[in-house]
Amino acid sequence: MPDLRLEGGLFISFEGGEGAGKTSQINRLGQFLASKGYRVVTTREPGGTPEGEALRSLLVQRGGGSWNPMAETLLMLAGRGMHVEKVIKPALDHGKIVISDRFSDSTLAYQGYGRGLDRAKLEALTDMVLEGFAPDLTFVLDIAVVEGLSRSTKRIAAEAHDNDESEDRFERMGIEFHERIRQGFLDIAKASPGRCNVLDASRRMDEIAGQIEAVVMSKIGAL
Numbered sequence: 001m002p003d004l005r006l007e008g009g010l011f012i013s014f015e016g017g018e019g020a021g022k023t024s025q026i027n028r029l030g031q032f033l034a035s036k037g038y039r040v041v042t043t044r045e046p047g048g049t050p051e052g053e054a055l056r057s058l059l060v061q062r063g064g065g066s067w068n069p070m071a072e073t074l075l076m077l078a079g080r081g082m083h084v085e086k087v088i089k090p091a092l093d094h095g096k097i098v099i100s101d102r103f104s105d106s107t108l109a110y111q112g113y114g115r116g117l118d119r120a121k122l123e124a125l126t127d128m129v130l131e132g133f134a135p136d137l138t139f140v141l142d143i144a145v146v147e148g149l150s151r152s153t154k155r156i157a158a159e160a161h162d163n164d165e166s167e168d169r170f171e172r173m174g175i176e177f178h179e180r181i182r183q184g185f186l187d188i189a190k191a192s193p194g195r196c197n198v199l200d201a202s203r204r205m206d207e208i209a210g211q212i213e214a215v216v217m218s219k220i221g222a223l
Contacts, residue, residue, distance in 0.1 A: 002037040003037060003039065004036065004037040004038045004039070005039065005094070005095025005096070006038070006095050006096075006097065006220065006223060007095065007223070008092060008095075008223075009091060009092030009093065009094070009095055009096050009097065009098065010092075010097045010098070010136050010137070010219065010220065010223070011088060011092060011097075011098045011100070011134075011135045011136050011137075012029075012097065012098065012099045012100070012135060012136065012137045012138070012139070012216065013099075013100045013102065013103040013105065013135040013137075013138045013139070014026055014099070014100070014101055014102070014138070014139050014141065015102060015103070015105045015106055015109070015138055015139070015140045015141070015185055015188075016140055016141035016142060016143065016148075016185060016201060017142075017143065017145065017148050017178055017181050017182050017185070018148050018149055018151075018152040018170065018171050018178065019143065019147070019148030019149055019150065019151030019152035019153075020141035020142070020143045020148055020201040021141055021143075021151070021201050021205065021208070022101050022102075022141055023101060024205060025139070025141065025205075025208060025209060025212060026042055026099050026101055027042070028205075028209045028212075029099060029209070029212055029213065029216065030042045030099055032209075032213050033097055033216070038096075038097050038220075039094070039095065039096040039097065040096065040097045040098075040099065041087070041088075041091045041096050041097070041098045041099070042098075042099045042100075042101075043083070043087055043088070043098065043099070043100050043101070044100065044101035044102065045076070045079065045080060045083060045100060045101065045102040045103060045106065046059050046060065046075075046076060046079050046102075047079070047083075048079070048082075048083040048086075048087050048088075048100070049079070049082050049083055049086050049087060051078075051079060051082050052079035052080075052082060052083050055075050055076075055078065055079040056079075058075065059072065059075055059076065059169070060169050060170065061169060062169050062172070069111050069115035069116060069117040070117060072110075072111050072115065073107060073111045073117060073122060073125060074125075076107050076111070077107070077125055077126065077129045080103070080104065080107075080129060080130070081129045081130075084130065084133060088100070089133075100135070103134075103135055103138075104126050104130065104134065105138060105140075105185065105188050105196075107122065107126065108122060108123070108126075108184060108188060109181045109184035109185050109188065110170065110181055110184075112184065113180045113181055113183060113184030113187075114170075114173070114177050114178070114180050114181040114184065115177075134195070135195065136195070136219070137195060137197070137215070137216065137219050138189075138192070138195050138196045138197070139196075139197050139199060139212055139215075140185050140186070140188070140189045140196055140197065140198045140199065141199055141201035141208075142182065142185065142186065142198050142199065142200060142201055143200075143201040143202055144202065145175055145178040145179050145182055146175070147202060148178070148201075149171060149175075149178065152171050153171070185198075186198065197215055199211060199212070
């Protein structure tokens with residue numbers, strides 16, 4: 001099998017509300033691209049580095065703390081800065097395809113739209129940390145809030161976690177919070193049509209995966 005490298009690499013992010021199926025689609029896309037000979041790095045936020053994983057426990061676990069929107073944002077951006085420096089950019093420099101479960105769009109959707117942080121301040125902080133760095137391609141998996149939260153709740157129950165280590169801090173914030181997040185992602189995608197692809201996440205997994213693969217291969221072909 002050829003060892004395919006892309007000049008400058010390719011950075012893909014997956015976004016969406018709780019229960020949208022991002023992890024499943026990321027795994028499928030990673031396997032598909034690897035089968036074609038591309039070198040793939042899959043990662044996530046919060047997380048991606050030891051420092052980011054430590055922050056993850058504070059930000060998404062039920063017992064992680066009662067952070068206000070600005071504190072959440074600063075923690076997210078601290079982890080993201082390390083993530084880009086230590087994982088994402090080095091992989092891109094080696095011609096790899098990086099697929100991240102969430103990136104900066106999630107901060108705008110969750111802390112901006114969802115938690116009400118002033119969006120101009122949030123975008124200024126993001127620019128300070130990332131200096132314009134952004135994904136080449138983003139998939140927004142869109143699903144009705146009630147359906148997504150139902151899926152997420154079932155996943156947590158299946159993992160036998162119902163304690164302070166459960167990663168459901170945001171799920172527990174209520175329907176209106178998640179409706180604002182969903183609208184946030186749709187607004188972000190509308191503002192960046194060249195980068196963002198909105199997919200109906202209520203469809204069959206195979207159908208969604210096929211559409212994602214086609215978009216990615218088209219993007220690679222245009223590089």
